[in-house]
Amino acid sequence: MALPTETAFVSDAHLAGGYWTRNRGTILGVAALVVAIVIIPFVVSSSLMNVAVFAMIFALPAIGLSLLMGLAGQVSLGQAAFFAIGAYTHAILLTTFDLPGPVAAVIGVAGAMLVALLVGLPLMRLRGHFLALATLGLGFIVAIAVREWDFTGRTTGIYGIPRPEVFGIPISNNGYFFWFVSPFVIVGLVLAINLTRSRAGRALSAVNDSELAAESLGVNTYALRLKVFVLSAGFAGLGGVFYAYQVGIVSPQVAEFHLSVELLLMVVIGGLASVWGALAGAVLIELLGEGLRDLIPILIPGATGEVQLVGFGLVLILVILLLPGGLHQVVIGLWDAARKRLRRGRAAGDTGAAEVAASDEPVAQLPRVSSPVPRGETILEVSGLTKRYGGVVALDAVNLTVPAGEILGLIGPNGAGKTTCFNIISGALSPSSGTVTFLGQQIAGRKPHVSALRGLTRTFQNLQVFTSTDVVGNVYMGRYRLGKAGILRGMLGLQGTEQHANRRTASDILSSMRLTDAADVAAGSLPFGRQRMMEVCRALSSEPAVLLLDEPMAGLSGQERDMLADLLRALRDAGLTIVLVEHDVGQVMSLADSVAVLDDGVLIAHGKPEAVRNDPAVMVAYLGTDVKKAESELEELV
Ligand code: ATP
Secondary structure, three states, rough: OOOOOOOOOOOOHHHHHOOHHHHHHHHHHHHHHHHHHHHHOOOOHHHHHHHHHHHHHHHHHHHHHHHHHHHOOOOOOOHHHHHHHHHHHHHHHHHOOOOOOOHHHHHHHHHHHHHHHHHHHHHHOOOOHHHHHOOOOOHHHHHHHHHHHHHHHHOOOOOOOOOOOOOOOOOOOHHHHHHHHHHHHHHHHHHHHHHHHHHHHHHHHHHHHHHHHOOOOOOOHHHHHHHHHHHHHHHHHHHHHHHHHOOOEEEHHHHOOOHHHHHHHHHHHHOOHHHHHHHHHHHHHHHHHHHHHHHHHOOOOOOOOOOOOHHHHHHHHHHHHHHOOOHHHHHHHHHHHHHHHHHHHHOOOOOHHHHHHOOOOOOOOOOOOOOOOOOOOEEEEEEEEEEOOOEEEEEEEEEEEOOOOOOOEEEEOOOOOHHHHHHHHOOOOOEEEEEEEEOEEOOOOOOOOHHHHHOEEEOOOOOOOOOOHHHHHHHHHHHHHHEEEEEEEHHOOOOOHHHHHHHOOOOOOHHHOOOOOOOOOOOHHHHHHHHHHHHHHHHHHHOOOOEEEEEEOOOOOOHHHHHHHHHHHHHOOOOEEEEEEEEOHHHHHHHHEEEEEEEEOEEEEEEEEHHHHOOHEEEEEEEOOOHHHHHHHHHHHH
């Protein structure tokens, strides 16, 4: 099934303001929700109250699923399994073991998270539809297990679950239960929203955009995806706990596939790009279910059972076809239209101040660099590096040493093995044999985040832009390796200062490449050349010790190339080590302290630019077989 796995567009513009500016949407939204929650039990009918209670219960697993799908881009068709584990564990502990409600609830949630951890360890290595199918399988296993196991009451399930009590007051009707469950939904919602804006949340959405780029900035993508999978299961388990309380019986129905589909529908209909969508989707689907239960038997005489599922299937198809962004897309569309109208009104009385501000480019300043070893000492060493693709030898026993604080130019004709060499050094590829030593540690064959965390980062020949955020958001992601806050701190919103400082640094780095005017532009809509410069800024913002640049000048104008060359020289002088793959031989010769030449995977020369320029082997291999002709062509190039 092809589902939209769209990530929230995380605009960083709001980070520039104070607490209120940054959080006013959430604060106003939560305030409105609290008012609605207080009022609803007084004003709605008893059948609608029932709908409201279940909407709140199912909002919890939907919020978890929204984090998993919307933020991390992982499609799960097994969310009902964790809901069922929470419900059954809670029910069994209350009825069989007589545990106090809160204790049973905590164990129920922990149980769901533990199972998610165990199955997630192998499953999180899967991607896209493979993960969807694997979670579907998990859902079936849990559904069959609870039906066949005596401990879970087989087809009868667990019944006689006592109603909860709060301070000795029994939660005896739907109104009270609604107030009982709603605070958990509000807290869950706020925690989830905080997470989407946190260091971990940004990293998750970056992983969804480009796993390779995220890894090369220090994100341990596997661990992060696993954590969000477990967190998502925790939300589902909590939903199950409340379900058990509300219904009083937990039967195999709670583990069935159609519940996973309903949860999926809630998230898709609400819009994957917003956690609020999960709540809105839960309300809509519960209302829709109620309506369809009455409507379908009228349309299809004799229809009985879970007839609303027919309508759900239809709605899912229609939403995916016609409104892949769900309700969130509609709301954002209306909001944008209203803002445009407002701006047009303001523009009428404008004096042109905005234009002045846009062209007021700040003075360029040098990004900070760090050099953990003294200039001239070996910082990176490649030894016997070989990569075979079947019969093709892309790299053949290449040896290279890179001294700290220098620029090494890596050149060679098309297909010489430059990118392969880069990919192995950065961890994107494993070598067939050989070693890569960075700061004394062997890194060949290890994931890119390992070396990135120690200070080795890169840009890409084929751009790897984080399209779900703006330009400053991309550069901001470069700061990831320097931060510490994990998922928990992110959920609690305890990163304000760090975020603020990062935003400022990202803006400063953009100014060093004259990209300030593009800071708040969606990264994907930037022209190709500026995207490339943005990637360089992103890599620089991680304050690397070694920077691998894969054809950074491709697609840049002459002026931009000169600006980049000046910046690289200044960075080298400040202590940064740079390895530069570039087809512009003239730029490489003028920039590099030493040049290495690959041809057909073999290192044919390595030395000072002048020596390499006059090396006959380079002339022949790089430019052709006729040395005289090659000499004159090389003269022209440099
Ligand atoms: P260019 O300058 O065109 O980017 P390059 O010097 O970066 O070239 P590589 O992309 O590293 O060269 O490719 C080196 C060799 O390895 C080429 O012959 C290429 O066809 C081959 N190669 C690269 N990747 C693969 C792959 N995944 N499977 C098979 N062969 C590959």
